[in-house]
Amino acid sequence: MPIELDLDDIQAGCLRGRPNPYAGAYLLLRIDDRRDGRTLMRRLVEAVHPASQMPDPLTHVSVSIALTHAGLQALGVPQDSLETFAPEFRQGMAARAAELGDTGPNAPEHWESPLGSTDVHVVILILAPDLAVFEATLQDTRAALDDLPGMSELWRQDVSSPVDGKNSFGFNDGISQPGVEGSGVRRSNRQEPALKPGEFILGYPDETGSVEPVPQPDVLGRNGSYFVFRKLYTDVAAFRRYLREQATGPGDEELLAAKIVGRWPSGAPLALAPDADDPELGADPARNNNFLYGDDPRGLKVPIGSHARRMNPRDSVVIGEVRLHRLIRRGATYGPPMADGAVEDDGADRGLMFAAVNAHLDRQFEFVQKQWIGDGKFIGTPGERDPLVAGREAGGQFTIPSRPIRRGLRNLPAFVVNRGGEYCFIPGLRALRWLGDLTT
Ligand code: HEM
Structure with missing residues (x-):
């Protein structure tokens, strides 16, 4: 029997894709007066689409509302209820830094204020199909705050898809997503089975065959999920310089970059186009994710340590169960693109507002960050971390299997720095109303 999801109650941003192209922003708010916080919840719920009513995710504005643990506290959610949330969420991302490998330049003491502080309570994520719709939605959102002196806007990070649709490193992004049973969203890879909805939405069976207890009361926890975001600065100049230094010739730079990314x-x-880029394939949603790695066990086409293969090894032989560690990604690019061919840093802030939806912070986001990004044991290369996104202070290494002999990249610098992030709860619509109606 297919599982029925309560799509009328689940925020569209959990299951439905974002517009493409897009213009939008993260707004972070603090609740100084719980009555105003509650009024805001009642108002904002009207702006959030349920997953059942998202006419066309590609052209429609998407507004998502999420709360940190401190935010739930500030709204007056009772302590016995707060204690039923996942321990990692209760601690918050900053407190998990050592576990997550957020050390050195990635450590919370270097994060952008107010990220990682107990001041961040409410996260509003607006993603619109163009700048005009974004500005109008932002205005409406701010109008909802106008007469609420007990709410403070602390931080705003704009995001937008670059003109050519590529992320700051120059790659198309957001292509592969897990299928979710009962979501009504087309699977991006027909060869990968859709996952049980409990992997992404609380209150449903998951891939372990059980339904985990939802945060209490049921009306608050059911149909919610955990929303993780991190501002990931990308050092594009370092990436380009490194490729140039390592390349054996002009075409080799692009090949090395593709081997690092996996696309x-x-x-x-690379699994379907191992030798050269194929823009028609890249742009075809029916084909660009329709592959497995079983025919490439040694990684001759796609290195087993490349970013995309690590992040979803599909049918590769790895230690552990791939299906227990999947994420729905909701990332968005920020900052201006770097000038074509430039290899000197221009000082601009650019990167990815990484975002993911998952129902189990421990075995999904945290596991991926710690094991698949931060360690290579699961693929048999203990010393190698993710070549694209791992934080590192000393130089990293990356093996590119090839014939007659493999290539080894050495002294990889850090291309990505974590500027801060938060663990949030993304409630269902009934839960948002329940929060708005709290009286204690
Ligand atoms: C600035 C940092 C990052 C950049 C530039 C980046 C870039 C990319 C690119 C270009 C792809 C391939 C295209 C696609 O399938 O969408 C990809 C895939 C993916 N990335 Fe990242 N990524 C970043 C950080 C992360 C982080 C921190 C995680 C997880 C914690 C992650 C998880 C994934 C996943 C799950 C996939 C899909 C793999 C698949 O199903 O084939 N990425 N990323």
């Missing part, structure tokens, strides 16, 4: 700049997967 070509157009999004064409």
Whole structure:
């Protein structure tokens, strides 16, 4: 029997894709007066689409509302209820830094204020199909705050898809997503089975065959999920310089970059286009994610340590169960693109507002961050971390299997720095109303 999801109650942002192209922003708010916080919840719920009513995710504005643990506290959610949330969420991302490998330049003491502080309570994420719709939605959102002196806007991070659709490193992004049973969303890879909805939405059976207890009361926890976001600065100049230094010739730079990512700049997967980019393949949603790795056990086409293969090894032989560690990604690019060919840092802030939806912070986001990004044991390369996104202070290494002999990249610098993030709870619509109606 297929599982029925209560799509009328689940925020669209959990299950439905974002517009593409997009213009939007993260707004972070603090609740100084719980009555105003509650009024805001009642108002904002009207702006959030349920997953059942998202006419066309590609052209429609998407507004998502999420709360940190401190935010639930500030709204007056009772302590016995707060204690039923996942321990990692209760601690918050900053407190988990050592576990997550957020050390050195990635450590919370270097994070952008107010990220990682107990001041961050409410997260509003607006993603619109163009700048005009974004500005109008932002205005409406701010109007909802106008007469609420007990709410403070602390931080705003704009995001937008670059003109060519590529992320700051020059790659198409957001292509592969897990299928979710009962979501009504088309699977991006027909060869991968859809996952049980309990992997992403609380209150449903998950891939372990059980339904985990939801945060209490049921009306608050059911149909919610955990929303993780991190501002990931990308050092594009360092990436380009490194490729240039390591390349054996001009075409080799693009090949090395593709081996690091697991896809070509157009999004064409190395698994289907091992020798050269194929922009038509990259742009074709019916084909660009339709592959497994079983025919490439040694990684001759797609290195087993490449970013995309680590992040979803599909049918590769790895230690552990891939299906227990999947994420729905909701990332968005921020900052201006770097000038074509430039290799000197221009000082601009650019990167990815990484975001993911998952129902189990411990075995999904945290596991991926710690094991699949931060360690290589699961693929048999203990010393190698994710070549694209791992934080590192000393130089990293990356093996590119090839014939007659493999290539080894050495002294990889850090290309990505974590500027801060938060663990949030993304409630269902009934839960948002329940929060708005709290009286204690
Ligand atoms: C600035 C940092 C990052 C950049 C530039 C980046 C870039 C990319 C690119 C270009 C792809 C391939 C295209 C696609 O399938 O969407 C990809 C895939 C993916 N990335 Fe990242 N990524 C970043 C950080 C992360 C982090 C921190 C995580 C997880 C904690 C992550 C998880 C994934 C996943 C799950 C996939 C899909 C793999 C698949 O199903 O084939 N990424 N990323």
